[in-house]
Amino acid sequence: MSSQNTQTEALDKFDPRQDPEVTNRAAVKALIPLLITFVLGTLCMQAFNLVFEQVGQDVGDPAHASLITAIPGIILGIVCFIYGSLGDFVSLKKMVMVGMAFLLTGSILGFLATFFITGNLWVVIIARSVQTAGEQVAGSVYLVVATKYLKPSLKVIFFGVFTAAFQLSNVIGILAGGWLATLHWQFLFLIPVVTIFFIPILMHNLPSDSGNGKKIDVPGFILFGGGAAFLTLFFSFNAWWMLIVSILLFAALAVYIHKVEEPFITPGFFRNVPWLLGCLLVFVIDFTPNWFSPMLNAIGRDVYSINSAKVSLLIVWGPVVAVIVGCCSGFIVDKIGRGASIICAATSMAIGMLMVAFLAQKNTIFMAIAPIFFNGGQAFLYSPLVDTVLGTLHKDESGRGVGLNDLIMNTTGSIGISVFGSLMANPALSKGSLIGKTxxxxxxxxxxxxxxxxxxxxxxxxxxxxxxxxGSRTDLQNER
Incomplete structure (x- = not known):
């Protein structure tokens, strides 16, 4: 009974200064329902990513269909940043309550509004944005809890499990998106509604403490979030005034954090060269993944004249392999190191893309093989990449580190899909290719x-x- 009381107290206070073993058990107990909630929310996002072109056609606005993915992606990046950063300041339990409210509201209203009332594209975008704003809370809180409260030997393992869960949601999302698109894509909105049953479990297990107790820097959050939003919108709409607004907001933030006493992000963050370089690495490598499934879906439609349901059955084996790789990634990274793991992962992704470039249009079998390399590499990439970036920060900065890392990952993906979406319409790319097609x-x-x-x-x-x-080590295999 004494041991049970001790663990209950750990769950309520979640004080990392308590016995490490008790803290680890409490963290794991909180992480499991968060992971399930994250899978269901991400599943919905991946399903919409697969069928956004069909949705655009159904509502009569195919020219702007990519905004169904791009704008919620912007929202995702911003709320990732907010949720993660708030993990240093406020109660994780309260954060989850707010996020779940957004998730359920967006899900139910999105289904009702698009199925029974109207097919307007902006109704879909707004509903998906609200839903996205809620669904990410589980992922962000999971990463904050794993980063702050797990012992180092468990962190890469749970990062790997997180990756496996993300890829599992890809598998189900691709199948659900392909299947439901042949019926009514509006039902995709209802996928995360089941998370309502996890609320009591989450409320029981999540910590209720309020971080470090510092006052939340609301103006700083607004300046940073606004700058990131307008920067991503610029790549979606190619409106130069948005880029100017973004630059002005970031300039105002730079002045602001030097003037106030306790900004949410200090100038020291931007003087941390390893962290900045890690962020640059994330931006480059994460530019293309969001575009992979929509591109294969488009090849299936335009080259083989097959619908999304059949495409999903071809490409689903990639995420299936990625689930397995994600489960093992933490152990592998611990053996070969973060740098070597990132190189192996990016190489595997490049092989998958090369298959798409040269072979996917010759035989549908390569539409099934290419995702195995690409999604498998993507799954292997996440754990060492995140650990590389967060490893450059102090533990007290981990919440903001998670938030900023998620912001960069998601806004980079949104920028990538917007850029590639616009390039699809570029006639120069259709005039010739190395495979001899036009x-x-x-x-x-x-x-x-x-x-x-x-x-x-x-x-x-x-x-x-x-x-x-x-650091100064030259052997990539020793970077653990």
Missing amino acids: GAGATYSNLALISVGTLIVGVVLVLILRHKLY
């Missing part, structure tokens, strides 16, 4: 080769920056 086939092949180029740049950056990222 038209849509040439465009997809050329886009895949551009993606390969970004991944090669990422590998080169790891080799060049390894001393800055991992």
